[in-house]
Amino acid sequence: MSDLAIGLSGIAVVIILVFIRMQVGFAMIVVSLLGLWFLQGGTFALNIAGLIPYGQSVSYTLACMPLFIFMGIVISESGLGADLYNFAANWLCRIKGGLPMATCAACGFFAAICGDSVTTAVTMGQVSYPQMKRLGYKDALSSSVIACGGTVGILIPPSICMIVYGTMTETSIGSLFLAGFIPGILQVLFYIFTIAIVVRLKKDLSPPPFKSTMREKLRSTKSVWPVILIFLVIVFGMYGGIFTPTEAGACGAFATVVVCFLMRRLNKRSFLFSMLDSIRNTSMCFFILIGAFVFNRFMTMSNLPNIFGAYIAELNVPRYVILLLIILMYLVMGAFMDVFATLLLTLPIIFPVVRALGYDAVWFGIIMVRMVEIGLITPPFGINLFAISKSTGVPIGTIYKGVVPFLIADALHVVFLIVVPEVVMLMVR
Numbered sequence: 001m002s003d004l005a006i007g008l009s010g011i012a013v014v015i016i017l018v019f020i021r022m023q024v025g026f027a028m029i030v031v032s033l034l035g036l037w038f039l040q041g042g043t044f045a046l047n048i049a050g051l052i053p054y055g056q057s058v059s060y061t062l063a064c065m066p067l068f069i070f071m072g073i074v075i076s077e078s079g080l081g082a083d084l085y086n087f088a089a090n091w092l093c094r095i096k097g098g099l100p101m102a103t104c105a106a107c108g109f110f111a112a113i114c115g116d117s118v119t120t121a122v123t124m125g126q127v128s129y130p131q132m133k134r135l136g137y138k139d140a141l142s143s144s145v146i147a148c149g150g151t152v153g154i155l156i157p158p159s160i161c162m163i164v165y166g167t168m169t170e171t172s173i174g175s176l177f178l179a180g181f182i183p184g185i186l187q188v189l190f191y192i193f194t195i196a197i198v199v200r201l202k203k204d205l206s207p208p209p210f211k212s213t214m215r216e217k218l219r220s221t222k223s224v225w226p227v228i229l230i231f232l233v234i235v236f237g238m239y240g241g242i243f244t245p246t247e248a249g250a251c252g253a254f255a256t257v258v259v260c261f262l263m264r265r266l267n268k269r270s271f272l273f274s275m276l277d278s279i280r281n282t283s284m285c286f287f288i289l290i291g292a293f294v295f296n297r298f299m300t301m302s303n304l305p306n307i308f309g310a311y312i313a314e315l316n317v318p319r320y321v322i323l324l325l326i327i328l329m330y331l332v333m334g335a336f337m338d339v340f341a342t343l344l345l346t347l348p349i350i351f352p353v354v355r356a357l358g359y360d361a362v363w364f365g366i367i368m369v370r371m372v373e374i375g376l377i378t379p380p381f382g383i384n385l386f387a388i389s390k391s392t393g394v395p396i397g398t399i400y401k402g403v404v405p406f407l408i409a410d411a412l413h414v415v416f417l418i419v420v421p422e423v424v425m426l427m428v429r
Contacts, residue, residue: 003039010035014295014345027283028291028344029305032298038303048297053290058252065163065285067249070278071230071256077274078265080227087224089131090212094390097199097206099135100145101192103128108156108188121150129392141198143394144402147384148410149190151373154182157235161343161369164289168296168347171361174238179362180426183328183370186423187413194409202263203397221389258283291345299348308349319357320418326350327414330371342372363424367417374410377403 010031017027029049036045056062086103095101106128116204125146132142154161157177166173199206233255238248260266266274315322333342352366376384379400389396417424 007304025288025291027296032294064246064249066282078260083223087220090220140402147388148406296348
């Protein structure tokens, strides 16, 4: 077999193994090492197996990942996520559809701390779905709002997905974090406008607005100050040049623990649980990353990225047509596969093509993340939809119907980011 044929066969085998539910990191490592064995011999493959796991595990850049994971889990365990929801709900309750809007707003706030879509959706679902159910919101609206609101979690920094993208493509993680702010806020606004339109077109989806006293509003505002403090520590410290993204993770995690202990929101038992859960999640993420880097080396040795990039570059079509094909590919893969799996499987091949076409690495990172997130709420295989269905008990068919308006809003959002790329790059430049 030629080197190219071995590379293509490796991709096909990895995809098959992932579809049959093999752990994506393990699938990439096994297939990549076998491919390297065929391409360069057993000694080279064993050297890669020894060097890459150690080299990536001691990476200073990736040290912020376990810190942000730990911070998100502590936020969830301490109940600060519920405080965020109550704050948004009390200030938007007079508007028709205000509670679903509050859910979107709370997901945006929680995303600034958590940085993960499924975690944001499930956490906010546990808090907000019972409240919307109690007040008379229909399941099609309430469940779909939670599922879609969770997708904000990966766009507003700190984002673990952006850390992975920046590490693999050697793109500034700080620039990616900055670039995600405005698109993330716009996404929340697009969803809020969508809710406003839907509840007016279908009046039975939403009950009449309810009143919240000024005392309740002020009380909820007072309870949300810890999250604002943590957010300010991370954002102003990192973008003010006081510390790096890695140091921001450490400072944010430390501030979260101190604040939660002072508020008596965290005890010894919940603290130990948060540490153990962080270790489990970090180990899983690092195992996947190691698999991705081994797979990246396999792709490089097969010369597939260079051949594919040269082929795309020679196509006699506008570069926006190629971008559209890449976007549609990410939409389909995001509907079937995990975010990390999609990201790690495609970047070694797609990123060189994107750079050859002249697109900015930071801008493409935001677009790619956005498309994968839309895949998470795209029927019939959107992961967020199944997670919300399982956690709330709402039939999956009901959620399918409810997400359609939000998918239209997502499409308009992506088109806007492509047509006006300055929106993404505004805070970077």
